[in-house]
Amino acid sequence: MSTDDTPIPVVAIRGVARHYVRAADDVQALRPISLDILPGRFVAFMGPSGSGKSTLLNIISGIDRPDEGALLVAGEMLNDLDEDELAEWRARHVGLVFQFFNLIPVLSARDNVALPLLLTKLDRAERTRRAETALRVVGLDHRLDHYPGTLSGGEQQRVAIARAIVTDPDLIVADEPTGDLDARNAEDILSLLRQLKNDFGKTIVMVTHDPRALRFVDDVYHLDKGILLEGEDAERAGAAIRMAAGGHVGGGGHP
Amino acid sequence: MLPLSYSLRNVAARPARSLMTAGVVALVVVASSLFLGLISSVKRTLIDSGDPMNLVVMRKGSDNDGSSQLSLEAYQAIRYFDGIARDEDDQPMVSPQLVVQPFFRTREGGRENVLVRGVDEMAFAVHPAVRIAEGRMLQPSSGEAVVGRGVLGRYAGAALGSELEFGRGRWQVVGILEADGASFESEVWVDVRELANDAKRPFPYSGIRLRAASPADLVALRKRINDDPRYALEAELETEYYAKQSESANTLYILVVGIAVLSGIGAGFGAANTMYAAVQARTAEIGTLRSLGFSRASILSAFQIEAMALSAIGFAIGAASAIALSALLRVLMGGVAFAASTFTTNVVTLRVTPSDLIGAFVLAMVIGLAGGFGPAWRAARMRPIEALRKG
Numbered sequence: 001m002s003t004d005d006t007p008i009p010v011v012a013i014r015g016v017a018r019h020y021v022r023a024a025d026d027v028q029a030l031r032p033i034s035l036d037i038l039p040g041r042f043v044a045f046m047g048p049s050g051s052g053k054s055t056l057l058n059i060i061s062g063i064d065r066p067d068e069g070a071l072l073v074a075g076e077m078l079n080d081l082d083e084d085e086l087a088e089w090r091a092r093h094v095g096l097v098f099q100f101f102n103l104i105p106v107l108s109a110r111d112n113v114a115l116p117l118l119l120t121k122l123d124r125a126e127r128t129r130r131a132e133t134a135l136r137v138v139g140l141d142h143r144l145d146h147y148p149g150t151l152s153g154g155e156q157q158r159v160a161i162a163r164a165i166v167t168d169p170d171l172i173v174a175d176e177p178t179g180d181l182d183a184r185n186a187e188d189i190l191s192l193l194r195q196l197k198n199d200f201g202k203t204i205v206m207v208t209h210d211p212r213a214l215r216f217v218d219d220v221y222h223l224d225k226g227i228l229l230e231g232e233d234a235e236r237a238g239a240a241i242r243m244a245a246g247g248h249v250g251g252g253g254h255p
Numbered sequence: 256m257l258p259l260s261y262s263l264r265n266v267a268a269r270p271a272r273s274l275m276t277a278g279v280v281a282l283v284v285v286a287s288s289l290f291l292g293l294i295s296s297v298k299r300t301l302i303d304s305g306d307p308m309n310l311v312v313m314r315k316g317s318d319n320d321g322s323s324q325l326s327l328e329a330y331q332a333i334r335y336f337d338g339i340a341r342d343e344d345d346q347p348m349v350s351p352q353l354v355v356q357p358f359f360r361t362r363e364g365g366r367e368n369v370l371v372r373g374v375d376e377m378a379f380a381v382h383p384a385v386r387i388a389e390g391r392m393l394q395p396s397s398g399e400a401v402v403g404r405g406v407l408g409r410y411a412g413a414a415l416g417s418e419l420e421f422g423r424g425r426w427q428v429v430g431i432l433e434a435d436g437a438s439f440e441s442e443v444w445v446d447v448r449e450l451a452n453d454a455k456r457p458f459p460y461s462g463i464r465l466r467a468a469s470p471a472d473l474v475a476l477r478k479r480i481n482d483d484p485r486y487a488l489e490a491e492l493e494t495e496y497y498a499k500q501s502e503s504a505n506t507l508y509i510l511v512v513g514i515a516v517l518s519g520i521g522a523g524f525g526a527a528n529t530m531y532a533a534v535q536a537r538t539a540e541i542g543t544l545r546s547l548g549f550s551r552a553s554i555l556s557a558f559q560i561e562a563m564a565l566s567a568i569g570f571a572i573g574a575a576s577a578i579a580l581s582a583l584l585r586v587l588m589g590g591v592a593f594a595a596s597t598f599t600t601n602v603v604t605l606r607v608t609p610s611d612l613i614g615a616f617v618l619a620m621v622i623g624l625a626g627g628f629g630p631a632w633r634a635a636r637m638r639p640i641e642a643l644r645k646g
């Protein structure tokens with residue numbers, strides 16, 4: 001129990017950096033970054049292409065590892081885990097949503113959603129029941145037996161979101177979840193994510209280019225060339241995005 | 256672990272490719288199970304010919320009927336040995352026999368050695384499995400012959416009512432002989448005295464087959480004949496005699512296993528190729544599964560199972576085809592000719608048995624295991640982050 005009122009962050013990053021060696025160049029994808037994300041927050045990372053957003057997100061979700069820095073996510077020091085322990089940890093604590101949905105084409109919507117539950121000790125009936133519940137939450141209980149190929153992009157992303165929440169994870173991580181969707185579907189997905197935060201208190205970390213996202217999220221972080229912008233730089237970046245979106249998207253007014 | 260259905264559905268998801276790969280495995284299965292079936296049919300034919308109560312008596316040092324010789328005197332002496340079974344007329348069940356191996360002209364115009372066995376009326380008592388299925392038994396000294404079921408129709412004149420030509424004479428075919436598939440069905444039987452005259456042999460017999468009254472008598476008789484200094488004879492269990500004849504099939508067996516392994520390696524490369532393509536095409540999917548928390552082991556086993564499923568389908572297709580083909584061959588050709596170690600032709604009925612199929616199944620599974628391992632290993636080793644970027 002902490003003595004003050006500050007809740008324990010779901011994500012605590014201290015001096016995390018990552019570089020890639022490609023052929024002769026050394027790409028500094030992420031310069032040392034420190035950051036806390038508190039439970040129940042809906043957080044967006046924005047920034048130009050190649051600014052290191054996906055790199056940071058992959059490190060937070062334990063798909064990738066930092067070269068330096070310490071990383072505490074959902075109560076676990078990820079630096080200490082080996083490859084297989086990390087996989088097990090992901091299965092229990094993180095729900096993943098991808099830009100291109102990444103559903104398994106040979107499995108029905110129900111089986112896709114039930115997939116992460118195969119890594120739990122739940123029996124088949126319980127797995128099916130939970131998968132169907134998750135699909136009901138995303139409004140797809142009439143598409144249980146459909147295969148990904150027969151679903152629209154928006155529907156596929158809903159199935160993917162159901163798959164991300166079915167294990168009741170501490171953290172939902174989404175990399176450009178609206179990147180491959182049209183305007184209407186993009187709004188629907190953003191509002192669905194917002195609803196997960198509002199109704200179930202989920203912590204959501206999202207990378208996006210989409211200025212519409214500003215209306216749905218609590219916090220926005222701006223990245224540029226692997227650096228987390230702060231103060232005036234961050235203000236300027238935020239203003240630029242609001243401008244691009246037509247100036248009428250303010251902060252505040254969450255649906 | 257990923258469910259079995261994941262692997263199976265992926266096999267079904269690309270039917271053309273899967274069937275092609277399974278088809279290559281099926282070809283290997285067809286070839287190997289037919290060859291294994293042929294070998295086991297040959298061995299069965301020979302081994303079934305031996306009766307556990309019988310002794311084969313030949314001159315010491317001979318290893319088959321055809322190269323042995325035995326005098327009338329020796330025959331007369333052995334007839335009165337104790338422990339020999341007796342027929343209804345209280346005659347000892349001792350069958351003197353003369354074996355010659357003349358060339359017969361096949362229907363197709365070729366020439367093959369056929370085993371002609373000169374016998375007397377005691378032969379049927381000593382070989383109870385042998386019976387006249389059609390026509391009648393031959394009359395001694397009248398130029399008659401009975402022919403085995405396998406010989407029938409294969410050679411010029413080998414038909415009921417026709418005349419066979421070999422040696423110096425002509426032989427009227429009066430009956431057809433059956434012996435539950437044993438090698439007697441590949442023989443022609445004639446009167447032993449007539450054959451000896453025709454062949455102008457210095458000795459009237461090549462050997463003796465006799466039936467013991469009991470298993471203990473069998474052992475005692477063998478010892479007595481082997482120890483008798485007068486005639487330099489050697490008695491052997493008939494079962495062992497034919498088992499030895501069937502050993503020539505073992506060399507063939509090694510050859511067939513070699514061919515099966517070589518073609519299996521080819522099919523293994525085919526399966527590996529298909530699975531590498533599958534891993535390549537599903538790289539992002541592998542990255543997704545790993546990101547969701549599936550272990551390297553579960554990815555490895557999912558792809559390994561997929562490869563095994565391909566070869567199992569190949570086995571099923573191949574086994575069904577082999578059984579159908581062997582049945583077709585039986586109908587079309589009757590039997591398959593096989594030259595035994597004595598150089599006479601044995602006509603065997605080709606049958607693919609469960610044990611032949613087990614051999615082919617093991618081969619198919621090894622193909623799947625070996626062919627699938629490389630690709631499955633590659634899939635399991637992918638780093639999720641890099642695999643996801645291949646989306």
Ligand SMILES: Nc1ncnc2c1ncn2[C@@H]1O[C@H](COP(=O)(O)OP(=O)(O)OP(=O)(O)O)[C@@H](O)[C@H]1O
Binds near residue numbers: 020021027055641
């Ligand atoms: N596996 C990798 N190997 C080499 N370089 C990489 C790798 N992953 C990312 N990079 C490089 O690191 C930098 C940051 O990449 P990252 O994917 O994090 O950018 P991003 O902000 O997500 O961009 P986008 O908006 O285009 O998705 C880029 O220059 C990229 O080329």
Ligand SMILES: [Mg+2]
Binds near residue numbers: 053054055175
């Ligand atoms: Mg990115």
